[in-house]
Amino acid sequence: MITILYPLCPSYSGSTLLSLLLGNQKGIYGAGELFIFSKHPSRVDALQKGRCSCNKLAYSSCPFWEKIERYLTEHYQLTLKTLSVESENEEELILHNKALFQAIQSVSGCSIIIDSSKIVSRFVQLRKAGFHIIPIRLFRKPQAVVHSWTKRDHDWWDVAHYYPSFYKAVAQSVADRNMLTMRYEKLANQPKVMVQKILDFIGLHDVVIDLDWAKKPYHHLKGNPMRFHKNSKIKVSEEWQSEVPLSQRFWIALLAFPVKVDRYWFYYFWERFVVLFTWKRY
Numbered sequence: 001m002i003t004i005l006y007p008l009c010p011s012y013s014g015s016t017l018l019s020l021l022l023g024n025q026k027g028i029y030g031a032g033e034l035f036i037f038s039k040h041p042s043r044v045d046a047l048q049k050g051r052c053s054c055n056k057l058a059y060s061s062c063p064f065w066e067k068i069e070r071y072l073t074e075h076y077q078l079t080l081k082t083l084s085v086e087s088e089n090e091e092e093l094i095l096h097n098k099a100l101f102q103a104i105q106s107v108s109g110c111s112i113i114i115d116s117s118k119i120v121s122r123f124v125q126l127r128k129a130g131f132h133i134i135p136i137r138l139f140r141k142p143q144a145v146v147h148s149w150t151k152r153d154h155d156w157w158d159v160a161h162y163y164p165s166f167y168k169a170v171a172q173s174v175a176d177r178n179m180l181t182m183r184y185e186k187l188a189n190q191p192k193v194m195v196q197k198i199l200d201f202i203g204l205h206d207v208v209i210d211l212d213w214a215k216k217p218y219h220h221l222k223g224n225p226m227r228f229h230k231n232s233k234i235k236v237s238e239e240w241q242s243e244v245p246l247s248q249r250f251w252i253a254l255l256a257f258p259v260k261v262d263r264y265w266f267y268y269f270w271e272r273f274v275v276l277f278t279w280k281r282y
């Protein structure tokens, strides 16, 4: 049986780091953000930009993904280009995801696969379709997440709203969300402890943890540019502390407050409550 580990967090919360660290353990493969093999119009760009960590080239120029392609063609008469992993048609959704995960299992030799797509709806679809999928909720300080988005030309106010709304969607649709949770800051500072926590949870008790992910070739599609690094040193950026103005920090913390409570009704209540103070920006 294939097990899928699925980080749930907004972008720039450390899911690539988690995937690289976990994917370096025996029996686990971090394949990247697999939603890029979707026909969803908003994902087309991601497929073109989703470079493989091995050579910074598109999946079509990578020997690992070439083997995946061959497997798909031989066993399913499919190609990576024809895959529709977010298909509206349930039969097609099951077949195409099954084909992709089986191909990754066959080529990598690992039966635990990390899909770093992060998209909540994809998690829900896969679970509903019967895949054995385990959520890992990852939290990074909201100010740090907002700053990472702002640096890439997003509006801080929009991202400050997006942050709690992401976890609200998780609270609404993932009942076992609290089983595996971790803070990005703790993962970066104590990677061994956090990786051990996940391995224990999934029942891999005899694995000798190896955190030096950069020393062997791996094929992580899309994600943080750290996947191209040639050494495994983890650097936590504290840049936001000097860059994010105090007033912004206040609003970000206020909007993110329900994430601490993590009840769907409270997210809902808080959204309406803060509108009373923030209506000027609407």
Ligand SMILES: [Zn+2]
Residues within 6 Å of the ligand: 052, 053, 054, 055, 062, 063, 064, 065, 218, 219, 220
């Ligand atoms: Zn590659």
